[in-house]
Amino acid sequence: MAAAPSIQAVFCDVGGPIYDDENFVAAVLRAADELRAADGLGPVDRPRFRSIYDGVRAEQGGVSLRASIAREFLGSESRKRELHDLTRDYWAHPAGTLYADVMPFFSALAGRVKIGILANQEESVIRSLERDGLAPYIDVWGVSAVVGFEKPSPELFTWALRAAGVAASEAVHIGNRLDTDVRPAAALGLSTVWVLRGEAPTSPTAAQLAEPDIAVWTLDGLADRIFTELPAARTASAVAS
Ligand SMILES: [Mg+2]
Structure with a gap:
């Protein structure tokens, strides 16, 4: 029996998890x-x-x-x-619109996993992340306007996996939408975290909450949960693709 995978890469959407939508x-x-x-x-x-x-x-x-x-x-x-x-x-991310829990989250991950951006964003987001001190943490820049693929197309996810040098089962994608983040990532076999802010619903349904591996309102404490709870045991159908 092969060894169980562990999380080696964390990919993060920008609008919602990092900057205010x-x-x-x-x-x-x-x-x-x-x-x-x-x-x-x-x-x-x-x-x-x-x-x-x-x-x-x-x-x-x-x-x-x-x-x-x-x-x-x-x-x-x-x-x-x-x-x-x-x-x-x-479309820009002005100073002061970075969520306060992002820097503590990235520093809790630093040195333990590859960290990637995986987002439908303009190239200017790179300068925003540099300005806000996050760029040194980022190993993989999966910015759609730069890479040439957009979520939910699988190409942006597979591009990021290749750039990080990890298998889908060793990666988690964090995003705030089911249609462009959680579903396409899960379909490829990545673990998923749904961040309930911005474009996420104010009152998610039980069925929606059942889709990601983890659903959170903030990034506080999320790094520990990623290492202790992921990758979650999947049903055969969940990893079929
Ligand atoms: Mg988003």
């Missing part, structure tokens, strides 16, 4: 307001936007925020690409 929301709103202004319309109705955003957060799959915003506020879902492109121009 409100940075993304602010960029989407700024872009949508600007496109509406060009059409002679007033700014996006904030309460209506929040209601749509909360619906997307609750769903965790199948509903695109930018498609919904384009349909609701720009008159047609076909303007999703336009909204997407302008959002990219405004």
